[in-house]
Amino acid sequence: MKIRSIPHLISQGFISFFRNGAMTTASIAVLIFCMILPGTFFLLIDNIDRFLEGIDDLYVINAYVMNGAGEEDIRGIEEQISKIEHVSAYTQVTSDEGLEALKERAPSIKEILNRYDSETNPVPHTFKVEFSDFDEVHSIIRDLNAITGIDEVKSQISVYEGANRLKSLFRVIGIWIMVILFVVAILVIMNTVKLTVYSRRQEIAIMRYIGATSAFVIAPFIVEGVIIGIVSAVIALGIQFCLYEITVDMVGTYGGTAILGSFVNDYLVIIALAFLAIGIFSGVVASSICVKKHLNV
Amino acid sequence: MIEFQDVSMAYPNGTEALDRVSLRIEDGEFVFIVGRSGAGKTTLTKLLLREERITSGRLTVNNFRLDRMPARKIPYLRRTMGVVFQDFRLFKNKTVYENVAFAMRVVGEKVSVIRKRVPYFLNLAELTDKADRFPDELSGGEQQRVAFARALANNPQIIIADEPTGNVDPEMSRDILNLLVRINKLGKTVIVVTHDWDLVNYYKKRVITLENGKIVSDRVGINVEHVEQYEAPYVQHSRDTDSEKTENNGGVAE
Numbered sequence: 001m002k003i004r005s006i007p008h009l010i011s012q013g014f015i016s017f018f019r020n021g022a023m024t025t026a027s028i029a030v031l032i033f034c035m036i037l038p039g040t041f042f043l044l045i046d047n048i049d050r051f052l053e054g055i056d057d058l059y060v061i062n063a064y065v066m067n068g069a070g071e072e073d074i075r076g077i078e079e080q081i082s083k084i085e086h087v088s089a090y091t092q093v094t095s096d097e098g099l100e101a102l103k104e105r106a107p108s109i110k111e112i113l114n115r116y117d118s119e120t121n122p123v124p125h126t127f128k129v130e131f132s133d134f135d136e137v138h139s140i141i142r143d144l145n146a147i148t149g150i151d152e153v154k155s156q157i158s159v160y161e162g163a164n165r166l167k168s169l170f171r172v173i174g175i176w177i178m179v180i181l182f183v184v185a186i187l188v189i190m191n192t193v194k195l196t197v198y199s200r201r202q203e204i205a206i207m208r209y210i211g212a213t214s215a216f217v218i219a220p221f222i223v224e225g226v227i228i229g230i231v232s233a234v235i236a237l238g239i240q241f242c243l244y245e246i247t248v249d250m251v252g253t254y255g256g257t258a259i260l261g262s263f264v265n266d267y268l269v270i271i272a273l274a275f276l277a278i279g280i281f282s283g284v285v286a287s288s289i290c291v292k293k294h295l296n297v
Numbered sequence: 298m299i300e301f302q303d304v305s306m307a308y309p310n311g312t313e314a315l316d317r318v319s320l321r322i323e324d325g326e327f328v329f330i331v332g333r334s335g336a337g338k339t340t341l342t343k344l345l346l347r348e349e350r351i352t353s354g355r356l357t358v359n360n361f362r363l364d365r366m367p368a369r370k371i372p373y374l375r376r377t378m379g380v381v382f383q384d385f386r387l388f389k390n391k392t393v394y395e396n397v398a399f400a401m402r403v404v405g406e407k408v409s410v411i412r413k414r415v416p417y418f419l420n421l422a423e424l425t426d427k428a429d430r431f432p433d434e435l436s437g438g439e440q441q442r443v444a445f446a447r448a449l450a451n452n453p454q455i456i457i458a459d460e461p462t463g464n465v466d467p468e469m470s471r472d473i474l475n476l477l478v479r480i481n482k483l484g485k486t487v488i489v490v491t492h493d494w495d496l497v498n499y500y501k502k503r504v505i506t507l508e509n510g511k512i513v514s515d516r517v518g519i520n521v522e523h524v525e526q527y528e529a530p531y532v533q534h535s536r537d538t539d540s541e542k543t544e545n546n547g548g549v550a551e
């Protein structure tokens with residue numbers, strides 16, 4: 001096949017694309033689902049990650065020392081914490097520092113907080129224990145709880161674990177939906193291309209007799225599949241964008257900053273590339289299988 | 298150049314269509330292939346196009362060894378031959394012009410060359426004023442001339458016409474044969490498959506006669522002795538009316 005044949009072959013692909021109206025529309029519809037559903041799950045998962053990143057102290061366990069503990073006790077506790085396995089670092093916030101920080105964070109109750117002095121300060125001395133591996137969190141928490149003089153141990157581990165369960169659920173559903181829809185899309189595109197193969201059967205036979213190469217015969221069908229894929233990707237991207245923007249509007253903002261990521265800045269490029277990849281890949285695969293099956297080339 | 302060396306061909310169902318055929322056709326020759334229905338004529342042209350494969354022997358066409366050539370070379374083999382099929386095999390959804398132009402597009406010819414050469418071949422086939430018609434809007438003879446123009450479009454060395462006079466009147470048959478003779482004068486090898494004895498006798502070219510898949514004669518003019526063996530009515534007819542002429546024209550008896 002020569003380079004100068006390419007414009008002709010592409011125009012043939014377009015002609016077939018527009019000829020099989022109903023089937024082409026069906027192919028595009030299925031492909032759009034094949035893109036938007038996994039796309040939606042991807043956006044959900046990414047926004048869960050974004051939510052987790054927004055949580056303070058996600059990677060920190062707070063261990064509160066019992067009220068009334070003296071400096072001696074605190075040094076003893078510190079020594080025990082330093083011996084716990086998998087603790088990567090820790091810092092301390094004294095009761096006084098804690099009280100000041102609270103006043104900063106919650107200016108509305110500053111008046112009330114001002115009434116406390118270091119004698120009556122209810123904020124406990126706090127150890128902020130950091131770790132590198134989420135798998136070890138539970139054992140660290142157990143060890144912290146075992147230290148006498150530690151009143152309470154708090155972490156965001158349950159939020160983290162809940163979010164992760166949700167993420168893996170979405171990932172599994174998303175992948176399965178994609179696989180199933182992908183198979184359906186391939187079958188529907190194959191049927192669409194088959195219509196073209198049948199309507200051009202005689203023409204193809206004649207082309208062979210006058211010396212057309214297999215590539216020359218096949219190329220328009222592949223082009224037809226690719227066009228179906230690209231058109232689906234463009235439409236799916238538009239729909240995904242609209243759905244996302246509607247969701248962003250509904251979720252709203254928190255303290256003036258958007259809760260969800262921005263479609264254009266955060267997702268447009270990756271989703272566009274993914275949709276095009278899904279579309280072109282399924283178009284090419286479906287056309288190739290179909291041509292192999294219905295034309296012995 | 299075409300060379301059959303001891304070529305046999307059997308269809309998958311066991312029918313022996315050709316049996317140890319050996320023949321050689323040089324570039325620039327004009328050859329009739331005759332024989333009654335089922336003799337193996339069409340099979341022979343199918344082998345030339347590698348539409349079917351030979352079962353044994355050796356077949357060479359324009360430097361392609363067909364018996365051991367990979368399938369991907371078939372398009373390039375076919376481009377060295379222009380075939381006018383009995384049913385013409387025109388593209389029904391393309392105009393006369395596009396039918397000829399498309400053959401050139403298939404081989405990746407330049408658009409500028411296509412624009413120049415198509416009118417030339419349409420003129421040669423006297424179709425210039427029909428360029429924008431579709432095949433269904435043409436008479437059988439006109440469709441056949443389109444098929445000729447298309448067969449010539451890529452300047453093949455060999456032109457093959459399968460039963461070109463099969464469904465036209467005798468006067469038209471002469472026109473078609475005259476066109477083929479003119480093509481032959483351009484230096485092309487011309488192979489005409491036919492059972493039109495009148496025509497074969499008239500032109501006094503090389504005649505290869507097939508019978509039951511075997512070559513039973515290969516000579517210039519018609520072999521009267523073998524004509525005698527045919528029982529089809531049209532042979533009877535041509536012998537009755539033209540026997541004298543046939544002998545006078547140099548049909549040599551064995």
Ligand SMILES: Nc1ncnc2c1ncn2[C@@H]1O[C@H](COP(=O)(O)OP(=O)(O)O)[C@@H](O)[C@H]1O
Pocket residue numbers: 308309310312313314332333334335336337338339340341
């Ligand atoms: N596709 C086929 N399958 C099996 N037998 C065939 C096929 N085509 C032709 N034949 C047989 O091969 C022999 C030669 O046929 P063919 O070449 O078509 O003869 P002709 O063109 O001289 O009439 C005949 O006996 C015919 O029945």
Ligand SMILES: [Mg+2]
Pocket residue numbers: 338339340
């Ligand atoms: Mg025949």
